Amino acid sequence: MYIPTFENMLEAHERIKPHINRTPVRTSKFLNELTGAELFFKCENFQEPGAFKVRGASNAVFGLSDEQAKHGVATHSSGNHASCLSYAAMLRGIPCNVVMPSTAPQAKKDTVRRYGGIITECEPSTTSREATFAKVQEATGGDFVHPYNDPRVIAGQGTCAREFMEQVDGLDIAMAPVGGGGMISGTCLTLSHMAPEVQIIAAEPEQADDAMRSFKAGYIIADDAPKTIADGLLVPLKERTWHFVSNHVTDILTASEEEIIDAMKLTWKHLRVVMEASSAVPLATILKNKDRFAGKRVGVILTGGNVDLDKLPWTLN
Template sequence: MEIPTYEDMLAAHDRIRPHIHRTPILTSSYLNELTGARLFFKCENFQNAGAFKVRGASNAVFGLSEAEAARGVCTHSSGNHALSLSYAAGRRGIPCHVVMPRTAPQAKKDAVRGYGGIITECEPSTSSREAVFADVQAATGGNFVHPYNDPRVIAGQGTCSRELLEQTDGLDMVVAPIGGGGMISGTCLTLSSLAPEVKIIAAEPEMADDAYRSFKAGHIIADDAPVTVADGLKVPLKELTWHFVSNHVTDIMTASEAEIIAAMKLTWQRMKIVIEASCSVPLAIILKNKDAFAGKRVGVIITGGNVDLDALPW
C-alpha cells in the first residue's frame, strides 16, 4: 500500500484549505496546575462537521478526478468519518453512501443525513461492518474512502499537527486518541518531518486496548467488537496505520471507562467546551500518568465534539 509522504500532507493542506477551519488552541491554568504540565489543546471539536476527520475526508473527495467523483464515495464508520465524508461530498455535489453500526450515536446519524449522506446500518462489529459495506459498494460503485487506512486520509489528518506546531512555541510531546490510527498516523507523518524530537503518545481505552497490545507484541492484534464509552475508538489498526504506529509512536497509554468519563466531564466543566468521550482519553491518561508529563509542554488533540446530548455518560 502506498505510504503518504510529507509532500502529500503539504498538498493536502493546500487542497482542503477552503473546506476546513484552522481550529484554535485553548489552554487551562486549572488543568496545567492539576497535571503539572503545560497543555495546549488543539480543538478539532470546532472543526467543520465537528471533527478532525473532515480533513482527511475532504482531501480524498477533492482529490478525485471528475470521472471518479461522478460515481460518488462510500465508506463505513461509527460516526465522525461518515459525517465528514458526507460533508465533503455535499460540498462537491456528489453522492455519499455510509455503513454505520446500528448502535452509533443518534446525533452522528442525524448529522450524516443532514449533510446528505445515505446510511445503511450494520451490527456493531468489525466483521459485520465490512460485510455490509462490501454489498453497498458493489451496489453503488462509489469510490471507497477508508476511515483511516487510506493514504489520502492520513495525509489530510497530518495537517492538524502542522497547524498545532505553527500555533505553539515548541512542544515536548503530542498526545492524541488512537482507534484505527488515522489521526496518530497523520501526527507521525508530520512530526517525523517537522519536529522529530517531539514524542508522540497515543491514548486508548482499557476496554478497547488492541493498539496497546499490538504495540507491546510487535504485530497487529485486532478485536472485533470492543465495548467502550469512547465510541470512536472501537476499530482496529490496519496495515498502513500500523506502519506509522510501529515506527514513530513513543508509547501507548490506556485509561479506564471511569477515568475517561471523569476527564470528559472535567473538560466540559473547566474549559466550557463540548467534547466526545473518545477525545477525553488523552487528558485521562495525562491525569493518570502525571509523572510522565510533569514539566513538559504537551499538545493535546481534541478530535471531535459530536455528542448525543440526550445520552451523556454521566
Template sequence: MKDANGIEVPTYEDMLAAHERIKPHIRRTPVLTSAHLNRLAGCEMFFKCENFQEPGAFKVRGASNAVFGLSDAQAKLGVATHSSGNHASCLSYAAMRRGIPCHVVMPRMAPQAKKDTVARYGGRITECEPSTTSREATFAEVQAETGGDFVHPYNDPRVIAGQGTCSKEMMEQVAEIDGGALDAVVAPIGGGGMISGTCLTLATLSPDTQVIAAEPEQADDAYRSFKAGRLIADDAPKTIADGLLVPLKELTWHFVSNHVSEIYTASEEEIVDAMKLTWKHLRIVMEASCAVPLAVILKNKDAFAGKRVGVIITGGNVDLDKLPWMRG
C-alpha cells in the first residue's frame, strides 16, 4: 500500500508472506537470557540472536525475501546493492542459494571479515570511499553495467517485510519461554531496516509493545531526525558500530516517525563496555553495532526499570584481529 506521501509501504500481510517464503533459507534463531545482565540493567531482557544466522546477520531475512520473490525473468541478471557489509553478505548468500549473480558496492574501509564473507558466497565486490555520496555514485555505475535488480539494504518494502519476521519469531519464542509478552523491543538503528520491520510487525501483533531505537552518539542522525521531526542525514559519520553508518531514507523514516517511541544514544566507550558484557555473559560473538541496545538500556535504567525488554542482536561478523578494545 501507499502512505499519504505516495511511498510504497509494506503491510503486515506482506511480512507474513515473507516469512513463509524465506523459511527454507533462514534459521529460527534462539532467544537467550542472562540473570546477571538482568540484575545489571534492572529489567528482564530477552536477546534474539540473529548473529546465529548462516551469513551472520538478520539481513538474510530481507535479502532472501527480495531474491526469492523475483520472477525467473527478473532473476536472470541477478541482484545488486551497496552495503557496509552485512546486507552484502546476506544478499550474496541468498543469490548463491538461488544460483544468480550478486554485485555489491562496499566501502573501502569495511571490515575484512565482512568482505571475506561476501566473497565466500560468490558476491562480486566493487569498493568505494566511506561516504554515502561515494557509495551511491559507485553503485549507479555498477548497476548500469550489470542490470541487476536493485535490492536496497533497507529502503525497500521487500527488505522491510523480511526484517519484520524477526520480531514475529521473538514474540512467539518469548511466549514459549514463560507465556509473557514484551513491554518494549530495542534494536540498533542505522538505515532503519530492522527498526522498520519491527514497527511493521508489532503495530499489529503487539501494539502495546514499545519500539525503541539505539544509536551511536557519533552517528546520531536518526536521533536528531526524530527530535526535529524531519530527516537529517550525515554524509560520513564515524563510529566503531560500522553497521550503523548509513542514514534513514523516506521509507524507513515513515516507520520511525510514526511508530518508534524513543531513540537513545550511547558513546563509543559505552558501546564497547556493553559489547564486552554480552560476549562474557551470553558467551556469543557479536558486532559493536549489536551492543548499542544494551548500552542504552544500561545508560537509561529508569526508562526500562522492571520491564520485559526484547533486545535484537543483529549480527556477529567481526574481525577478530581488530576488536574495538584492542585499539591503542
C-alpha cells in the first residue's frame, strides 16, 4: 500500500495550480465572540465546482499519461468528488463516468452533468455503490480515481492545508469534517511536516460516527448505509486514510443533526457564505465543546457549498 509523501503534495500543488482557486480565509467577529476562540475559515466552497475535492481530482486527472487518459476516468461518489472529477476531466477533454446513490442531492447530480460527467445511479449503500461501480469500470475501462483512498487524491487534498499555513500564522488547531477521510488525511500529511505542533481534530455527525468509533477502537469500523443531512460524510475510512487518522489526528468530535443545522444557519448568516451541511460539522462541534477551544486559534476548512436550495435542511421534516 503506497502512502503519499510530503513531496507528493508539493508536486501535486505545482500540477494543479492552473486548475484550482487559491481560496480565501474568512473570519467573523460574531462567531469568535460566540465560541470564545479565534476562528479562521478556509473557504473551499469557493472552488469552481464548489468543493475542495477539485484538488485531488485535478491531481489525479492531470497526472495521467496520454495513454492512461484515453479511456477517461471513473469513480463512485455521493456528489462532490463526482462533480470535481467531472470538472477536471472536462478541462483535460476526457470522459468521466460516475456512480452516484439515487438519494444524492439533485444539485450535485446537476453539477456532474453540467461538467459532462455520465451518471449511473445505485442504491444508497457502500455495498451497492462498489458493486455498481465494478460493472461501470469494466464497461468503460476508465482510470479509477477513488474519492479518498487514493494517494493522488490525498496528496491533492493536502495542498489546501499548505495554502492555509501560508495565509494564517500561529494556528493551535486545524479542523475538517471526516467521512472517508480524504481531506483530513491530506491535512495530516501536510501539517505533520509543516506545522507538527498544530493539533488536528476531525468532526463527524453523530448519525454517521464510524470514524469516531474506529478512532476509539483502534481499527476501522465501517457502517454500510448511515443517514445524516451531512450527505458528504456517509462513507467509511479506508486503509490509507486510516493510516493518517490513526497516526496524526488528535481527536474526533461529533455533533447532532440539530447542532449541524444550527451551525450551518449561523455560518450562512454571519460568515455570509453558502456552505453545505457537511461543512458545518466542525463549527457545530466547536460550539458543543466551547471550553476545549476557548482562547485557541482554530483553522476550519469549509469543504463545500453545493446545496440544493429547494431542500435546505431547516425546511425539511
